[in-house]
Amino acid sequence: MFELAPQNLVPIISQALIEDQGSGDITTEAIVDRALVARGNFLAKKELVLAGWPVVVEVFRFLSQCISSEVLFDEGETIVKGAVIGRIQGPAYLLLAGERVALNFLQRLCGIATYTRRLVQAVEGTGVGILDTRKTTPGLRLLEKYAVRVGGGVNHRFGLYDGVLIKENHVTAAGGIKRAVQQARSKVGHLHKIEIEISNMQELEEALQVGVEVVLLDNMNPEDVRESVARIQGKAVVEVSGGIDLRNIRNYAVSGVDFISIGALTHSIKAADISLELEIAL
Amino acid sequence: MFELAPQNLVPIISQALIEDQGSGDITTEAIVDRALVARGNFLAKKELVLAGWPVVVEVFRFLSQCISSEVLFDEGETIVKGAVIGRIQGPAYLLLAGERVALNFLQRLCGIATYTRRLVQAVEGTGVGILDTRKTTPGLRLLEKYAVRVGGGVNHRFGLYDGVLIKENHVTAAGGIKRAVQQARSKVGHLHKIEIEISNMQELEEALQVGVEVVLLDNMNPEDVRESVARIQGKAVVEVSGGIDLRNIRNYAVSGVDFISIGALTHSIKAADISLELEIAL
Amino acid sequence: MFELAPQNLVPIISQALIEDQGSGDITTEAIVDRALVARGNFLAKKELVLAGWPVVVEVFRFLSQCISSEVLFDEGETIVKGAVIGRIQGPAYLLLAGERVALNFLQRLCGIATYTRRLVQAVEGTGVGILDTRKTTPGLRLLEKYAVRVGGGVNHRFGLYDGVLIKENHVTAAGGIKRAVQQARSKVGHLHKIEIEISNMQELEEALQVGVEVVLLDNMNPEDVRESVARIQGKAVVEVSGGIDLRNIRNYAVSGVDFISIGALTHSIKAADISLELEIAL
Amino acid sequence: MFELAPQNLVPIISQALIEDQGSGDITTEAIVDRALVARGNFLAKKELVLAGWPVVVEVFRFLSQCISSEVLFDEGETIVKGAVIGRIQGPAYLLLAGERVALNFLQRLCGIATYTRRLVQAVEGTGVGILDTRKTTPGLRLLEKYAVRVGGGVNHRFGLYDGVLIKENHVTAAGGIKRAVQQARSKVGHLHKIEIEISNMQELEEALQVGVEVVLLDNMNPEDVRESVARIQGKAVVEVSGGIDLRNIRNYAVSGVDFISIGALTHSIKAADISLELEIAL
């Protein structure tokens, strides 16, 4: 998993540790004996889907090579409330130094995986894929998209550079759907498909006429989505987005679409409830 | 406001833009004429408290000095649903290049300020301050704490380096409350007060005996908090935390504490609903 | 043009200047009066296609805002031997400080554009596109691919991240063409087409059966290419590569392929012959 | 060899890998099993002089400490067409991740060493040294100059900071050869010799009169070079440059000069033809 390669993790981990430690942990430095060794248990205080343990490992490896760790579950496994997720062991002052940063990463990533999993379960049996968006936290996109995948979701494009998505603003700027699609087709590399955002039937007609390969139905209600799918007749892949959450996702999922994309997956997530409990090793 | 100085903003803005643009925006480059000028309106799609407009300005200034901006509200003002927050104007392809990154910052910071404001309003008249924690998004701590302040909250320490907070793990490591506080007092600089986390009356007694200056009551119910405050008798500043949200915060606020700290302020926030609508300038 | 945005150029320009200047230009500092103003003409000493002037401008802008520049041709224009390409004016010691770095960039990019143009002319009328590869100079990929485009070529994928190309090694690792393509299809995002490298008719058959969208014919002679094209019958886009240069490219271009990719475009280029001649302004 | 110290290699290797991998290798991630182990042979597809294997090692070490490597030749050895240069072994997906970047470095450096070797052989027996120039690829100067040395060449100054070379533009700016040399002598550190570029006999006279220690004869034909050498009579070291290549270098080498400098050594090199062939380890 590329996102978890040290060269990708070290810069953000380093930045997060610097942000937290600045010129040093004055409490721990005053109180905790450097020779003291401790064990720490990461506890799931509510049920969650695990995502991001390799980041925890890297946080502590960055601080010192004297810290060992073990994890009791695989990424993507559901962990029940009260269970120990994993353990670390090493000098107490270093465990305290990394505690908050490790938890900040882990709680966010598990939060994303857990919510993704719920959405995936909500569409079970329909064959619909749950997509993320570019509405990610600045600096954490790769990790957040990783957590979506761990939760069972599917990644939409990673940025503006690796996929063509013609949105409403592009159509306005290009002077119409037809011209926008034709321009894209003539200039974009031969390995890209073209997706276009559509908000009504007329736009859909136009898009199908110029032969787009993927259609994004934006802010439509389930009935309009159903009608659109009927019109498309399998001639394009269909993605739907806008105002979809756990309560209404099933309605959309059974309408015949291929993918549902959800911004809240990364921009409005509840952190998973996890704590680190230290015990002094004797 | 130091957090908003360009030298602080440019690295994270640069990182966020690189993350989004990689080797270039292939859709816009194929479709949008470089000479096209556009105006963009940032719309509040739900009521929100504004925080982070200076980051939006800096995102577009980073992209080009040809983009102008104006904002119609002050940081901290409440903006009603449907109102235009601010405007940008410049080459359409550059507005499109910065759109998502600017929104990702703005929606998160407004989300934090909006929730902080609600908590502040919930304790109105009690004199209690709403504190944030170190449970912030890796890389965004200064900005998130800024948004808390804009929403009317008060910043707890910025990291491990600028305040002494003796937590349960420190007490364990030091071998008791008394030793922990004495160690801290003898080693920590002469400008720092000492705060200690307490979870029951016995610990509280011990802490008061060694004369700590600030007490953090952790995971207590309002009754226990009230009893603790009575015992403290103004001899220490009192902070309370753990499981407090909009529904129960008033119960805690009227118990006589000085501060309530809320991790969810920064780790489980709902992004404010904001969109950018472009119109082609003629 | 995204590649030429200052945020992309400044790091490599800064690196190149540091590499050249280290602790300072001891010759110029000893000899050249700081108050001396000079004009410099960039001369084409052989015919060339212009690419990279914006990099030259940025090199000198990085050194000082007191240096002005003008260019007499557009990117992509052919410039005859002996012509002045453009001019700079400013403090002599700064022009000397940037001279070599500016030329090192300009000569390489013009060299690439010039060779690309020749290949494009060699296939004129066939409708075939000239593609680059990932065989670029470490650190300069965006700029080199920009120069290819300026010369009239078409960019293949920018890296491993924005396009799927299944090469021989992937087939080996996956255990056959069929499995490789199926794996790719099931895991890769919905905006990507799948390209596969093929070196004989049997592999081609297999690839067509699993419905790949793009075929790369590797190291085939023109006859085999022709036969393959006949077999493909327009069911896939066809790219050809391997041992193709100015002498034999036409043979491949008339064989019915869509694209020809040439590694030498970026890995074995002759720098364009350009010099900077200073004259002291009076 | 300082150029090959990890602290020098890691930044450019990291940059090259980021450039190639961006948000991840989508092909390999979809197709190649993480548990699959492979061996890779670097094959010389044409005869070449080896230079840069330590960079290859560092590329793969950067990716993972699980990749082992061995090389069958020393830097500077000639390798015949078809021979295996060296081998790597490790997880297949990591070998694929580093393949192109490793080859891009290795092919360029071998290309430089190979051409340098040919020039060195062309002047064999004359005692003349083959010098490089500052006409190097931005960002790769140390490595390219290393390859020149491996090929048997001699390094001219590394940048503007470590040697005094008064060129035509400096003379113009200083107002004459005499003043330029005197200025240099009075201001430059006591460990530097002074070299001056000369293009005719009159300039040579002037330079000899002020006692320069090294003379660079620029763009002269062999006859004029011979005449100049006769005039210099060993009173200065003699370097010659301008329009010299494999076809005419011997003519210059026998004219009595000490060094011949060749810009093409680094700016117009043909990449060595090398491929990496993977085989799955059982």
Added chain:
Amino acid sequence: MFELAPQNLVPIISQALIEDQGSGDITTEAIVDRALVARGNFLAKKELVLAGWPVVVEVFRFLSQCISSEVLFDEGETIVKGAVIGRIQGPAYLLLAGERVALNFLQRLCGIATYTRRLVQAVEGTGVGILDTRKTTPGLRLLEKYAVRVGGGVNHRFGLYDGVLIKENHVTAAGGIKRAVQQARSKVGHLHKIEIEISNMQELEEALQVGVEVVLLDNMNPEDVRESVARIQGKAVVEVSGGIDLRNIRNYAVSGVDFISIGALTHSIKAADISLELEIAL
């Protein structure tokens, strides 16, 4: 000790080595055989207090993992003239590469610790703490404050961020002592004490009336300090600074103050006299 964590040391060590080595150590590369192994002894050429050995270790570890080291004293120990402080062993060319940088760090830090120790000894028995200031060398603050601590001194705030010190300029800007202190109290976090700079009795009165917690008596003579202490009556911690050195510090120390701060501790220190002597290992 946080200051000595590799993530803090590596950037400044790397910067110092780059500054010294640039494109390589031309003397050593020409002369010293790569296979030659040497031992190096760090000799105290005058009596000193050891501080900074872990930086020496890290300098050589940065250069290579083949260099071993041992130290014969603890940080903070006094070392007599002529004694060996510690030893390194490894490839001679690497020891030579790191020698000057290691010594530049070590001599400065030992210089600071040595002078701090003398000041501490000069106030022995008075209970007064010797404080440093923010008058540190740009880029070396953490290390210099570490050396002060090693020498027996106490650290004042690390920067503008971790302590409140209202200086004369702040009072001017705020419009009086009272307003300045009240402003600070209402806005600064609940973990900070407030210190104010005072230069006469009237200011002192005003400060005591608004209840500041720490008073800095600036540029007073010992008599005025004594009078001030009498007036303060233990209601505030007392720091004194300005024009205090080894000759007069005792006069201040016996006046009843708690702390004496000395800028010269970090801005005007004499480097300790240390040399590295290599011997070739057989």
Added chain:
Amino acid sequence: MFELAPQNLVPIISQALIEDQGSGDITTEAIVDRALVARGNFLAKKELVLAGWPVVVEVFRFLSQCISSEVLFDEGETIVKGAVIGRIQGPAYLLLAGERVALNFLQRLCGIATYTRRLVQAVEGTGVGILDTRKTTPGLRLLEKYAVRVGGGVNHRFGLYDGVLIKENHVTAAGGIKRAVQQARSKVGHLHKIEIEISNMQELEEALQVGVEVVLLDNMNPEDVRESVARIQGKAVVEVSGGIDLRNIRNYAVSGVDFISIGALTHSIKAADISLELEIAL
């Protein structure tokens, strides 16, 4: 002056400001009104030689483009006690933000220039040049060597990369003076002279026999230096070093040497006494 180019200054200024400000100046942010404008005078509290004003300008320019500055003296001028060196004007909170960092740079550089000037005056009339060494503060070498030049001194090599100096350890490693010099001559570039460290007459003889161009007499008394100079007879440039300071430098200067190098110039300097006094602008 290359050292003062923004691209060189910005990194160390940025680092110094980050080091001082961390998460923000809590005192100023609480007390000083953002709208308040102030003027600041830099006062020489003792006589000094000015060096480093351009760094002061850049510190404040880095903070904001709203700060103006003027300087009343040239670099290198002597400024009497009590004089105003220069002025800055702008928002009070920004002047306070940059004050300490600006002073830390300025006081150090003026300290170096002032001491250099005294040494230069002490050798007046002898023609001897005062050289610095590589014993500089990590990270500040270019600036410190600049200050030496401003004070009237001469720069020795900037690092290991731009000059050959064979020291005792090199001789040991090479197995004798003769071999060391011959090795250096055969491998080092044609623009470098060779200097060797000598500590007695026998070594001097050996060095002269192999024709070194510069001799460094290390730790000799003036008589031995005189004798050495007599022996050298102008056949090599002569530098002397070791234990030389203001009290004994004249004795060495009249012994016929060309240069005297002084490590204390950069490693044991007393910061110049300078303060910044703010006044509120009305």
